[in-house]
Amino acid sequence: MTSIFAVTDNEDILALQPRLTAADAGVRRIALIDLADLEEPDGLLWLVDRLRQDPAEDVRAEAARLLEAWEDEAVVQALCEALTDPAPAVQSAAAQSLSLLKTAAAGRVILPWTTHADVSVRIAAFRALRELRFAEAAPAASAALEDADASVRREAVGVLGWLKQLDALPALAQLASDDPDTEVRRAATGALGLASDAEVLPALRQALHDPAWQVREEAATTLGKVGHSDAGPALVEALNDDYWQVRLRATRSLGRLRFAPARDALIDTLGHRISNLRKEAALALGELNDRGAVAALQAAQDDGDPEVRKAVRIALSQLQ
Template identity: 40%
Template sequence: MTAFDPFEDFGDIDEIAERLNDADAAVRRLAVIDLTEAASSDVLPHLLTAVADPDATVRLQVAIALPEFDAVEAAAGLARLAADQDLTVACAAADSLAELKDPAAAEPIMPLVTHASAFVRAAGFRGLKALRSRGALGPALAAMRDADANVRAQALGVVGYLKLEETLPSLIAATRDADAIVRSVAVNALSFTNQPAAAAAVTVALDDENWQVRAAAAESLGRIGQTSAADGLTASLRDEYWQVRQKCLNALGKLKAQSAVWQISALLTSDMASVRKEAAAALGEIADPSSRDALTAQVGDADPDVRKTVRWALTRLG
């Protein structure tokens, strides 16, 4: 069998790049695609010239292509496209910025976080998050007071990814933000620590007016691991949203909260199979003998996943 030649169908890189000067935007867009599929770092300079193409469809294709080259130069091109006048191009560039992994990419992205446009500022922080750049900490903390909620949420993501104990006061303050998405990001971000202050702040969020925040708080408490949260989680087993109840069950299992065995056992007869399964799993994690009768009563549950989890839980009881 003949070996595959990546340039066989597309031609020489310089010949493809020449098509970037064609008067037809469709030809230029196809040239960007062909350059990308050539899978060579030599094509990057050519793609970067297309960042300034007058046609939005060509720039869009460049925004999609540049993450294939995880390099500082690619980050610089995407940073420019994130501020593009065409919203489709800007959104694609913002998505692509979030795919970069090279820490050196932080430098060309950083100017975006002070841009006049809230969209661009948010895109900058979104791109910086996975890079875990300590240089982004100061701007991110400052942006947690931004007027735009999306900017605050993305900046908070940067702070949360750095997982620094020194940022606890700022993360805790963000659990009281006016925007529910920001509050949800904040309670998730606090899961990196087991500090009692973090557990206390997230426990308060179990009473948040937004059910997604309550669910995020329950999940975070399971990761924080402070047993002081058990009472709040137990009370939230009565939450009107099954998603919240399910997260609370999972957290109580992780905390091995023996004090909640009776309340957890009551949910073995929930109308929701996923809740019954999580209740059985929590009881298995806690492994308190007092739950044996309640579990035994559910060995014939109508749902096969619940039955399997009940049997596993009973083995945990010995």
């Protein structure tokens, strides 16, 4: 360990040596924090060394956390290696630090780890690449859509969504329809929102009938984002979903689409027992710009919920 200190003449770092090499792991951990506070490049050598070699899990985890601010290739590589540490706390700290990196150079170091044999490593690598929005990760993410592990597939969907990879739309539509995992279907359904044409509407309409309400909710939201009036009839049908969360997103999307044929169904929703739904229905009716909704909105001006009354006032002001 003394060889590491031999490469620096920084007095502040050398002053920490007794504590950094102390027998007590707690002392070593606090000393690492003090070392990182110096923000001296020479201190990286010791932080990386402790991440790789300290016998105490808490010290290794602290080193992983403290390295989050450094983008050096050697640091990124050490953090990637720490994803295979036997201690879950170290793995978690390394994954978190990797997710905070911002440079393409860091992405190139992380990318090979997306094919690691360990599922948790692949998950962490894709999560870090998603935050980086690293374009070179697109081929690896596309390949990972067929990963045996659902969590890896979900992270791969996230990468492709952030990168707005239009070439991946057919594969994402397939996942949205057929993946056995609810969260993968939900993520893939949301990622279809990067489309700007009607190509994804069949998959999204199908997702509105998914057995999991979370997927149906995501589909209702995404149909509004895609922005095609052809989605309107399916969203009107979704106003009868068994889950109010799905109805709420469908209501919001109908307003976003300004789908005029939804007026009567939205007026019916003004009478729903859940106030959030009534509020969204009022706002959506205002977006339709149809004065045929004025009477129903006026009748709702005395709603018992102040947020609903506010939404009604906004809608009426839009229609006058």
